[in-house]
Amino acid sequence: MNLDEAALRHAYETMRLMRIFDETGRREFLAGNLPGFIHMYCGEEAIAAGICAHLTDADYIASTHRGHGHCIAKGCTIEDMALEIFCRRDGLCRGKGGSMHIADLEKGMLGANAIVGGSAPLAVGAALKIKTRGDSNVAVAFIGDGASNQGTVFEAMNLAVVLKLPAIFAYENNGYAEMTGVDYHCGSGDIAARAGAFGMPAHKVDGTDYFAVHEAMAAAVEHARAGKGPVSIECVAPRWYGHFEGDPQAYRTKEEIAELEQTRDPLTLFRERVMAESTLTEADFAAIDAAVSERIEAAMDAARKAPLPEPADLYTDVYEVYD
Amino acid sequence: MAKITMREAINQAMRLEMARDPDVILIGEDVAGGRGCPVDDKEAAGGVMGVSAGLYGEFGAARVIDTPITESAIMGAAAGAALTGLRPIAELMFADFFGVCFDQVYNQAAKFRYMFGGQHGAPMVVRTMVGAGMGAGPQHSQAIYPIFAHIPGLKVVLPSGAYDAKGLLIQSIRDNDPVMFCEHKMLYGEEEEVPEESYQIPLGEARVVREGSDVTVVALGRMVHLAVEAAGELEEQGISVAVIDPRTISPLDVDTILDSVEETGRVVVVDEATPICSMASEIASMIVSDGFSSLRAPIRKVTAPHTPVPASPVLEAGYAPTAASIREAVEAVYNYR
Known part of the structure; x- marks a missing residue:
C-alpha cells in the first residue's frame, strides 16, 4: 500500500459517494420519483475507483448501463448526476439521457450506455483519436461479464490490438449477465484469458480489493501510455442487487447476497486494511461517511425540486442544423 | 472544366x-x-x-x-x-x-x-x-x-x-x-x-435537373438519369416533364418538390429501393399531405418490387425501374382525366 493519506481519503470518499448515491437513488426510485430503470453498482465500487484513480479529464471512459459509479469516479459532480437521474432540465444531459446515458464530455466521460457491449468500440474510437493526435492519454471501456460475450467487444479488442491503440478493456465480472450466471454464459469461463488471446496483456484481479485494481491499472496505464497497445483487466466483484431494481433475483439465494455483504464489501475491506496500515482512523472514515450522506441527501433533494424540461425541449439537439 | x-x-x-x-x-x-x-x-x-x-x-x-x-x-x-x-x-x-x-x-x-x-x-x-x-x-x-x-x-x-x-x-x-x-x-x-477546386453543396437542397410543366418526376440516385432519359422521349410526344433530384433524403427539400407539383399537379416518384416504408412512399405521402390541392391525378410510384435483388442478370434487369417503366408511369398520370 504505497498511497498517501490524501489518496486514501479520496479513494474512500469516491467509493462512499458511489455507494450512497446508488442506495439513495434506489430509495427515490422505489418511491416512484425516478423514471425508467436504475442499475445498482453496490459491491463493485473498488473497480471504478481503482481504474479511474489513474485518469485525468483528458483520458476517456466509455461506460455501461450500470454507470453511476463510473461517472463519480471520473469526476462528474453528483449534483449534476442527481438532476439527470431525475431527468430534470438542468441535468448533465438535459433530462434526455437519464440514468442509463449520463455523459460529461468535459470530464472525458463518454456516456453510460444502454446497449450491452456498446462501450468497447467507442472507447477504441477515443483511443484512435488519442493516437491520431499523438497524445499520451488512454481510453477505458468498462465492460460487464455479460457484455464480454458480445461481438462488438471482440471486434473492438482485435482492432485495438491491430492498430496498437491506447485502449484499456476493464471487465467488471459481477457474476451475472442480467439473470444468467457467468458460469453458464461465458463459454470458456475465463474472461481475462479470452481477452489475452486477442494479443494483449490481460490481468485478473479481485475487484472488491481497491489496491489490487489500482495496481493492475497502474501497469495497464503505463503500458498504454507508452504506445505499446491495449491491455485488459478482469475485475471480479459480485453485485449485491439484481440486474435492475425490481429484479426478484429468483436465480440466487438470499444467503448468497447476505454473505457478499458480510465478506466482500469493498468499502469494509478498504477501511480495515487502511486502518491497519495507515494513520487513518475509524473517526476519519465516520467523518467522510457523514459528509457524503449529507451531500447526497442535499443533491437528491435539490434534484427532486428542480425544474422539469420544457415541452419544446423535445425537439432540440437532434441535429445541430437540419433544414 | x-x-x-x-x-x-x-x-x-x-x-x-x-x-x-x-x-x-x-x-x-x-x-x-x-x-x-x-x-x-x-x-x-x-x-x-x-x-x-x-x-x-x-x-x-x-x-x-x-x-x-x-x-x-x-x-x-x-x-x-x-x-x-x-x-x-x-x-x-x-x-x-x-x-x-x-x-x-x-x-x-x-x-x-x-x-x-x-x-x-x-x-x-x-x-x-x-x-x-x-x-x-x-x-x-x-x-x-x-x-x-x-x-x-x-x-x-x-x-x-x-x-x-x-x-x-x-x-x-x-x-x-x-x-x-x-x-x-x-x-x-x-x-x-467537375471544377478542380473545393466547393460545397448544402444538404437539404434539391436540384431541378430539368424544368417541365406537365408532370413532376422526383427521382433518386441513379434513377435521375433514367428519369431524364424518359423525359427527353416524352417531350417528343408533347409531354413536358420536370425532373427533381432531392440529392439528400434526410433532410428532404420539401419546398422544391411542392413548388413543381403546384405547377404540374401530376407526380411520379422513382426510386430503386423496395416500395414498402420507402422514400417513394414518404415523398408521395408528403405531397398528399402538403400539396393535396394541387394534385390532378393519383401519384404513381416506380420502384423495385418487394423482393431481394437477384443475382441473375436476366432477373436483375427486371428489378430496378427503367426509362421505359418511368415513361409508362408518366403517361399514366398525364392521361388521367
Whole structure:
C-alpha cells in the first residue's frame, strides 16, 4: 500500500459517494420519483475507483448501463448526476439521457450506455483519436461479464490490438449477465484469458480489493501510455442487487447476497486494511461517511425540486442544423 | 472544366478535406490498399472500387487506416473518434453490411447529440456503396437508405453524379452530425464536368435537373438519369416533364418538390429501393399531405418490387425501374382525366 493519506481519503470518499448515491437513488426510485430503470453498482465500487484513480479529464471512459459509479469516479459532480437521474432540465444531459446515458464530455466521460457491449468500440474510437493526435492519454471501456460475450467487444479488442491503440478493456465480472450466471454464459469461463488471446496483456484481479485494481491499472496505464497497445483487466466483484431494481433475483439465494455483504464489501475491506496500515482512523472514515450522506441527501433533494424540461425541449439537439 | 468520374470526384473531395483539416481521417477495409502497408504507395488500391486510391501515399497510415473485416468496430471507432474531436470518414464497403454494425451508427452516433443534451454530436461520414446492376446478388446490391432516413440524428445523402458527389461530400465532412453518404456503384464510372477546386453543396437542397410543366418526376440516385432519359422521349410526344433530384433524403427539400407539383399537379416518384416504408412512399405521402390541392391525378410510384435483388442478370434487369417503366408511369398520370 504505497498511497498517501490524501489518496486514501479520496479513494474512500469516491467509493462512499458511489455507494450512497446508488442506495439513495434506489430509495427515490422505489418511491416512484425516478423514471425508467436504475442499475445498482453496490459491491463493485473498488473497480471504478481503482481504474479511474489513474485518469485525468483528458483520458476517456466509455461506460455501461450500470454507470453511476463510473461517472463519480471520473469526476462528474453528483449534483449534476442527481438532476439527470431525475431527468430534470438542468441535468448533465438535459433530462434526455437519464440514468442509463449520463455523459460529461468535459470530464472525458463518454456516456453510460444502454446497449450491452456498446462501450468497447467507442472507447477504441477515443483511443484512435488519442493516437491520431499523438497524445499520451488512454481510453477505458468498462465492460460487464455479460457484455464480454458480445461481438462488438471482440471486434473492438482485435482492432485495438491491430492498430496498437491506447485502449484499456476493464471487465467488471459481477457474476451475472442480467439473470444468467457467468458460469453458464461465458463459454470458456475465463474472461481475462479470452481477452489475452486477442494479443494483449490481460490481468485478473479481485475487484472488491481497491489496491489490487489500482495496481493492475497502474501497469495497464503505463503500458498504454507508452504506445505499446491495449491491455485488459478482469475485475471480479459480485453485485449485491439484481440486474435492475425490481429484479426478484429468483436465480440466487438470499444467503448468497447476505454473505457478499458480510465478506466482500469493498468499502469494509478498504477501511480495515487502511486502518491497519495507515494513520487513518475509524473517526476519519465516520467523518467522510457523514459528509457524503449529507451531500447526497442535499443533491437528491435539490434534484427532486428542480425544474422539469420544457415541452419544446423535445425537439432540440437532434441535429445541430437540419433544414 | 475537366470531365471526371464520380469515383474521382469523391476521391478529390476526400483529398481536399484531408489536406485542409488534420482531424479528417479515413478508416475502413482496404481503404489504404490492404494490410495497412502497401508495397508501393502509388500502387495502393484504395478500396475495392479504388475510390480512395492515392490517399495513403499522400496522408500516410495514421490517417488512411486499413482495418480488419470488422464493421462494428469501424463504425464504433468512427463514432468514438467523432465524439472526442476527429472527423472520421468511415467506409462501409457495401451498405448491405449495415446489418452487422448498425448499432454503432443508430444507437450510438445518431443519438449522442440528443441523448447527451447537446454536449457534442458525432461529426462523421459513413461512405457506403448501394444499388443493383452488377449481378452482385441479394447481399451486395440493396438500396437500403430508407432505413437510414428513418433514424432521427442521421442525415442521408444520395448523389446522382460526379459534380454533386464532390460538393455534397465536402459539405458532409464539415457537417457536425453523422451523415450516411450513399454511393451508387453503377455511377462510379460516370463522368461529369467537375471544377478542380473545393466547393460545397448544402444538404437539404434539391436540384431541378430539368424544368417541365406537365408532370413532376422526383427521382433518386441513379434513377435521375433514367428519369431524364424518359423525359427527353416524352417531350417528343408533347409531354413536358420536370425532373427533381432531392440529392439528400434526410433532410428532404420539401419546398422544391411542392413548388413543381403546384405547377404540374401530376407526380411520379422513382426510386430503386423496395416500395414498402420507402422514400417513394414518404415523398408521395408528403405531397398528399402538403400539396393535396394541387394534385390532378393519383401519384404513381416506380420502384423495385418487394423482393431481394437477384443475382441473375436476366432477373436483375427486371428489378430496378427503367426509362421505359418511368415513361409508362408518366403517361399514366398525364392521361388521367
